[in-house]
Amino acid sequence: MxxxxxxxxxxxxxxxxxxxxxxxxxxxxxxxxxxxxxxxxxxxxxxxxxxxxxxxxxxxxxxxxxxPPGPWQQQPLRPPMPPGYGPGGPGGAGPSSRVPWLPVALMCLLLGLGGGAGGALLVAAIDDDASPASRPTTSTTPTPAAPGPVAGGQVRSPVVAVADAVLPSVVSLQVRGPDAQVSGSGFVYDDGGHVVTNNHVIEPAADDGEITVSLSDGREVGAQIVGRSPSYDLAVIKLDDFSGLEPSALGMSAEVQVGQSVVAIGSPLGLNATVTSGIISATDRPVTAGGKGETSYINALQTDAAINPGNSGGPLVDLQGRVIGVNSAIATVGQSASEQSGNIGVGFSIPIDQVVSTVKQLIETGQAEYPVIGAQVSVATTSDGARILEVEAGSPAEEAGLENGDVITKVNGEVVHDGVELIVEIRSFSPGETVTFDVKRSGQNDNLDVVLGKQVG
Incomplete structure (x- = not known):
């Protein structure tokens, strides 16, 4: 052809x-x-x-x-071999029976990389769609978590140390009387077995009743009333067995500052040895408290530490474990005596400085004296001062020149807005001390010095 x-x-x-x-x-x-x-x-x-x-x-x-015909029709198409490679190795001649390794290797490398990437994407997509149960699991050794935060910072909470120090000196009271049964708290005051509590806690047993005290070591012992003061809502009882008890450390309420941390300990709702913490919300807060038919006027410490029924008589302590107040009252949102009352973050404690003065009298004489001016004042809530309703004959008020209708606006420079604040302010002093009143009378201002009298209660 x-x-x-x-x-x-x-x-x-x-x-x-x-x-x-x-x-x-x-x-x-x-x-x-x-x-x-x-x-x-x-x-x-x-x-x-x-x-x-x-x-x-x-x-x-x-x-x-x-x-065209030729030897190439005898074998599949392929890239040419590199120069110097032929049948039998380098330098060989004739038709090649080998596949050149360099181009093939490069192509395999590229195909391998592309296939690997595609495979990885495919596996990832399948894995994302798979349910957790269908995924393979890997057994690993769990790593313990770091300790969580505690109150007071990264180290041991100061409240823990306070509780350890104070709880052994806190007691729970069960009081039974002819007409009532109540529970409350108290703390060991001295090494003579005296326990301080509120008057309204032991009041049902004042005439013919029984007091049972639960100690921190689990013992239950009886107690007798040593003395009580309805005016300050304080009372002292003595334990029948006080062996092994340590008295509480006492602080000074005059040094208390608003915002400092405090701890309240007691038996709210019968739950013995309950510890709560908070801060001092205010000082010199005029509060009325007390039991049935008796009213106490307290120049109180205010705290947001949780205080509930049953906490009454228990200690309020600072972070050094020193008692700075006796828990006595709480503010509630209830409008009647039948409504449930409880903590809303507003509790009141009798300052320890007042407690020490009153308790000393109760232990020594069984009763306590409180200062008076010998005049009846209005306790209606006002904002312009305490109005004198009646001045008693021969009283300190009469001797100082106070008259009916006078309005007292300050006591030793401290503003008073109503009769309750006046009574509370007066009871922060002692009988026999002299105080100065700023008085409004018929549109005129005057200053009067009054020597405080005394009354037992």
């Missing part, structure tokens, strides 16, 4: 044709094939001829692949 090779300038037909497709234009120069996928200078046996194939005689049309 003869073959025709195009001469210079003659067109060269693309040996690859597709059914109905256009023929590729010639891209080579004279004597060059239209395309060559091999690297330059890599010609070897099996290269494409530089002439077009002759017309086929096997009956197939031009729409099929048509290649």
């Amino acid at each position: 003869s073959e025709h090779f195009p001469g210079p300038g003659e067109p060269y037909d693309d040996p690859v044709r597709r059914p109905g497709g256009p023929q590729h234009p010639a891209v080579g120069g004279p004597g060059e094939p239209p395309w060559d996928w091999r690297p330059a200078g890599s010609a070897q046996q099996g290269d494409f001829p530089s002439s077009p194939p002759a017309d086929r005689t096997d009956g197939r049309g031009d729409d099929t692949l048509s290649f």
Whole structure:
């Protein structure tokens, strides 16, 4: 079969044709094939001829692949081998039976990287859609969590130390009388077995009753009333057995500052040895308290430490474990005696300085004296001062020149807004002391000095 090779300038037909497709234009120069996928200078046996194939005689049309005969038809198409590699290794000649390793390695590397990335994405997508139960689990050793925060900072809470120091000296009281049964709290005052509590706690047993005291070591012992003061809502009882008890440490309420931390200890609702903490919310807070038919006027410490029924008589202590007050009253939102009362963050304690003065009298004489001026005052809530309703004959008030209708606005320079504040302020002094009143009378201001009298109660 003869073959025709195009001469210079003659067109060269693309040996690859597709059914109905256009023929590729010639891209080579004279004597060059239209395309060559091999690297330059890599010609070897099996290269494409530089002439077009002759017309086929096997009956197939031009729409099929048509290649010139040659040894390359004996083996699959593949990239050419690098120079110097042939059959039998480097420098070999003849048809190659090996696949060149460098191009193949590069292609495998690229395919491997792409496949790995695609596989990772596929696994991640499947893993995200899988339920937790279907995911593989890995057994690991749990790591213990760091200790959580405690009250007072990163170290041991100061309240813990206060509770350890004070709880052994705090007691719980069960009081039974002919008409009532109440519970309360108290604390050991001295090494003679005296316990301080509120008067309204032991009041039911004042005439014919029984007091049972639960100690911190679990013992229950009886107690007797030594003395009580309804005016200050304080009382002292003596334990029948006080062996092994330690008295409480006492502080000074005059040094108490608003905002300082405090701890309240007692038996709210019968829950013995309950510890709560808070701050001093205010000082010199005029408060009325007391039991049935008796009213106490207290120049109190106010605290937000939780105080509930049953806390009465228990100690309010500072962070050094020193008693600075006796818990006595709480403010409630109840409007009647039948409504449930409880802590709303406003509790009141009798300052320890007043407690010490009164308790000393109760232990020594069984009763306590409190200062008076010998005049009746209005306890209606006002804002312009305490109005004198009646001055008793021969009283300190009369001797000082007070008259009915006078309005007292200050006591030793401290403003008073109503009769309750006047009584509380007066009871912060002792009988026999002299105080100065600022008085309004018929639109005129005057100052009067009054020597305080005394009364037992």
